Amino acid sequence: MIEAITLLAADSPGGIELFPDWSEFIWGSVAFAILLFGMLKLVFPKLNETLAERASQIQGKMEEADAKLQEAAASKADYEASLADARGEADRIIEEAKAAADALRQEARTRAEAEAQQILERAEASVAAERDRVLQELRGQVGALSVELASRIVERELDASTHEALVDDYIRQLSSQN
Amino acid sequence: MINVLAAAEWGGKFEGVLDPINSLFDFPAYLLTDLEVFGINLGINRTILISWIMLAAVGLVFYLGTRKATVVPSRFQAFVEMLVDVNRTIALEIIGPKGLKFVPLLTTFFVAIFVLNFAKIFPLFMMPPTSRAAWPAFLALTAWFVYIGVGIKEQGFGHYFGETLFPPGVPKALYIILPPIELLSNFVLRPFTLAVRLFANMVAGHILVVITLVTIHVFLPSMPVGWTVGTMALIVSPLVFAFELFIIGLQAYIFTMLTAVYIGSSLEGH
Numbered sequence: 001m002i003e004a005i006t007l008l009a010a011d012s013p014g015g016i017e018l019f020p021d022w023s024e025f026i027w028g029s030v031a032f033a034i035l036l037f038g039m040l041k042l043v044f045p046k047l048n049e050t051l052a053e054r055a056s057q058i059q060g061k062m063e064e065a066d067a068k069l070q071e072a073a074a075s076k077a078d079y080e081a082s083l084a085d086a087r088g089e090a091d092r093i094i095e096e097a098k099a100a101a102d103a104l105r106q107e108a109r110t111r112a113e114a115e116a117q118q119i120l121e122r123a124e125a126s127v128a129a130e131r132d133r134v135l136q137e138l139r140g141q142v143g144a145l146s147v148e149l150a151s152r153i154v155e156r157e158l159d160a161s162t163h164e165a166l167v168d169d170y171i172r173q174l175s176s177q178n
Numbered sequence: 179m180i181n182v183l184a185a186a187e188w189g190g191k192f193e194g195v196l197d198p199i200n201s202l203f204d205f206p207a208y209l210l211t212d213l214e215v216f217g218i219n220l221g222i223n224r225t226i227l228i229s230w231i232m233l234a235a236v237g238l239v240f241y242l243g244t245r246k247a248t249v250v251p252s253r254f255q256a257f258v259e260m261l262v263d264v265n266r267t268i269a270l271e272i273i274g275p276k277g278l279k280f281v282p283l284l285t286t287f288f289v290a291i292f293v294l295n296f297a298k299i300f301p302l303f304m305m306p307p308t309s310r311a312a313w314p315a316f317l318a319l320t321a322w323f324v325y326i327g328v329g330i331k332e333q334g335f336g337h338y339f340g341e342t343l344f345p346p347g348v349p350k351a352l353y354i355i356l357p358p359i360e361l362l363s364n365f366v367l368r369p370f371t372l373a374v375r376l377f378a379n380m381v382a383g384h385i386l387v388v389i390t391l392v393t394i395h396v397f398l399p400s401m402p403v404g405w406t407v408g409t410m411a412l413i414v415s416p417l418v419f420a421f422e423l424f425i426i427g428l429q430a431y432i433f434t435m436l437t438a439v440y441i442g443s444s445l446e447g448h
Binding site: 015016017018019020021022023024025026027028029031032034035036038039040042043044046047049050051053054057 | 200220225236283317
């Protein structure tokens with residue numbers, strides 16, 4: 001193979017050919033012209049159409065996105081406003097509830113105090129009545145005992161009125177001694 | 179081939195040694211070999227077939243990528259759009275808003291030059307059509323016609339050439355020497371440098387790739403003497419391919435960008 005190439009090389013004229021080969025020039029220009037024509041008529045119209053469509057779609061999408069963004073901002077503002085309203089309302093309700101609870105508590109306390117007072121008074125009255133009753137009873141029993149005692153000592157019957165007067169004197173003496 | 183290697187070994191004493199190097203680039207026609215139009219032979223050789231296949235492939239990629247273009251792109255469509263977007267960025271940044279109508283031309287330039295360069299390291303071909311003078315010359319001439327045409331259309335014939343050759347705001351005395359310089363730089367050197375930059379890079383790249391691969395091919399089997407050189411070439415070859423891929427993209431970008439610069443200068447004037 002090397003010999004064949006060397007032979008081929010030996011037959012060639014000297015140096016690299018610096019002038020265009022007309023056959024290559026002409027056929028090359030035809031091929032290039034066809035390629036350029038194809039590019040201008042088939043490739044670029046379709047490509048430019050697609051690019052224009054893409055540009056308009058992107059533009060449309062961006063505008064849509066802008067609009068959506070503004071809409072979202074408006075909704076957010078609305079939402080925040082209603083949130084603030086709701087918070088105010090909640091605060092107010094809580095305040096009212098607190099006030100109501102305070103009032104209820106106050107009323108309950110007042111009522112409880114009054115009831116306690118009543119109970120206390122009733123208890124005091126009842127204690128006083130009981131004491132009076134016991135005192136009365138005691139007085140009666142002491143009287144009877146004394147009469148019995150005295151009659152046993154003097155061995156005589158006293159009439160009822162004398163009896164009673166004696167007893168009263170006796171009790172008075174007891175009370176003053178106490 | 180051995181001569182190529184020898185020349186590389188001898189530190190670039192090319193004269194006499196590298197005469198057959200043209201055989202790396204020039205291939206005989208093997209289709210329509212007898213076709214002649216106006217005395218020009220239009221036989222189809224390997225380079226022409228490679229360029230057709232590459233341009234057809236790129237055309238097909240763009241057609242299939244945009245045929246059913248949707249607003250939400252598929253990966254394939256996104257890839258094609260990315261390629262167009264590179265050129266749209268070039269057009270907008272260099273030419274400005276008026277540059278948008280040149281995006282198809284710049285895109286075609288960019289992808290065509292890229293795939294024609296890419297054939298250099300594409301396993302089936304291993305030969306860039308842009309390393310033949312015809313392609314760079316054609317592309318540079320196209321750019322030349324376009325930017326002059328744009329200048330005439332936008333500024334009018336007299337205004338465009340007048341302002342280009344006699345730039346305003348320059349001391350009157352300089353008008354003696356400026357027109358020839360401007361003529362040369364704007365209308366001769368611009369297309370010439372466009373073409374030569376691409377051409378020379380692709381020639382050098384093709385030689386580099388060939389030398390690397392032939393070194394592996396020739397030296398590696400010849401144990402034990404050649405294995406060191408062969409192994410080294412084998413290790414280096416991915417780096418060479420990566421470097422060439424970088425150059426391939428860079429040259430396509432530079433050509434497209436400079437075309438945009440020239441179109442921009444024609445639109446604005448001085």
